[in-house]
Amino acid sequence: MENGAARTAQPVIVAIDGPSGTGKSSTSKAVAAQLGLSYLDTGAQYRAITWWMVTNGIDTEDPSAVAAVAGKPEIVSGTDPAHPTITVDGVDVSGPIRTPEITAKVSAVSAVPEVRARITELQRSLAASAKNGIVVEGRDIGTTVLPDADVKIFLTASPEARAARRSGELKGVDVEATREALIKRDAADSSRKTSPLAKAEDAIEVDTTDLTLAQVVECVITLIEEKRAAK
Ligand SMILES: Nc1ncnc2c1ncn2[C@@H]1O[C@H](COP(=O)(O)OP(=O)(O)OP(=O)(O)O)[C@@H](O)[C@H]1O
Numbered sequence: 001m002e003n004g005a006a007r008t009a010q011p012v013i014v015a016i017d018g019p020s021g022t023g024k025s026s027t028s029k030a031v032a033a034q035l036g037l038s039y040l041d042t043g044a045q046y047r048a049i050t051w052w053m054v055t056n057g058i059d060t061e062d063p064s065a066v067a068a069v070a071g072k073p074e075i076v077s078g079t080d081p082a083h084p085t086i087t088v089d090g091v092d093v094s095g096p097i098r099t100p101e102i103t104a105k106v107s108a109v110s111a112v113p114e115v116r117a118r119i120t121e122l123q124r125s126l127a128a129s130a131k132n133g134i135v136v137e138g139r140d141i142g143t144t145v146l147p148d149a150d151v152k153i154f155l156t157a158s159p160e161a162r163a164a165r166r167s168g169e170l171k172g173v174d175v176e177a178t179r180e181a182l183i184k185r186d187a188a189d190s191s192r193k194t195s196p197l198a199k200a201e202d203a204i205e206v207d208t209t210d211l212t213l214a215q216v217v218e219c220v221i222t223l224i225e226e227k228r229a230a231k
C-alpha cells in the first residue's frame with residue numbers, strides 16, 4: 001500500500017461501471033491496489049442480499065415480498081482490494097453468492113427499489129469514509145450512487161470476448177450458453193426502472209475487447225492521474 005499511497009496525493013472517488021464480464025472487478029481491484037485506494041464490489045452486495053432472500057425462503061420473483069424484508073439483512077463489505085470480504089448477518093458469503101442460482105436471481109432482486117435504496121445508502125457511506133479514496137464498481141455508480149465521482153469509467157467488450165473470459169473461469173461451461181446468459185442479464189439490468197445499467201454522460205468509455213487486463217489497468221490509472229493533475 002505504501003507505494004500506491006505515494007502515487008495518490010488527495011482522496012479520489014472513481015466510479016467504474018459496465019456490463020457483466022467487461023473486467024470491472026479485476027480492473028478496479030488492481031487500480032485500487034496500485035493507487036492505495038479502497039475498493040468496493042457493489043455487485044457482491046446485490047448478490048449478498050439475494051443470497052439472504054433465497055436462504056430465508058423469500059420468493060425472489062415477488063417484488064412486494066422482497067421489498068417487505070429488504071431492510072432486514074445486515075450486509076458488511078470489507079474494502080481492502082487485496083482481500084475484499086462480504087458478510088451477511090456475520091456469515092462469510094463470498095463463495096455462496098457466486099453460485100449459478102444466485103446469478104440467475106440477482107437481477108430480479110436488484111430491480112426492487114427498496115433493495116436499491118438500502119444498498120445505495122451502504123455504498124455512499126463506505127465511499128464517504130474511505131480515507132484515501134475508493135474505486136467503486138457496478139452498474140449505476142456514475143449515474144446514481146456517486147454522480148459527483150472524480151473519475152467515471154464505463155467498460156465495454158463484445159459479448160463474444162466476455163463469454164470467452166467467463167467460460168475460461170468456469171471450466172467445462174459452454175461458451176454459447178454463457179454468452180446468452182450474459183446478454184439476458186445485461187438486458188434485465190439495463191431495462192429496469194430504478195437506476196438501470198447505463199453510461200453516465202460524463203463517463204469515459206473504454207472498450208476492453210482487444211486489450212489485456214494490464215493494458216486496461218494502465219489506461220484507467222492514466223485517466224485518473226490526468227484528472228488529478230488537471231484539478
Ligand atoms: N482485458 C481483459 N482481457 C482478458 N481477460 C480479462 C480482461 N479483463 C478481465 N478479464 C477476465 O475476465 C473475467 C471477468 O472479469 P471480471 O470479473 O473482472 O468482470 P466484471 O465486469 O467484474 O464481471 P461481473 O460484472 O459479471 O462481475 C475474469 O476471469 C478476468 O480475469
Ligand SMILES: Nc1ccn([C@H]2C[C@H](O)[C@@H](COP(=O)(O)O)O2)c(=O)n1
Nearest residue numbers: 042043044046106110138139140189
Ligand atoms: N451497481 C450495481 C451492481 C450490481 N447490480 C446487480 C446487477 C447484476 O447483474 C448483479 C450482479 O453483479 P456482478 O456481480 O455481476 O457485478 O447485481 C446492480 O443492479 N447494480
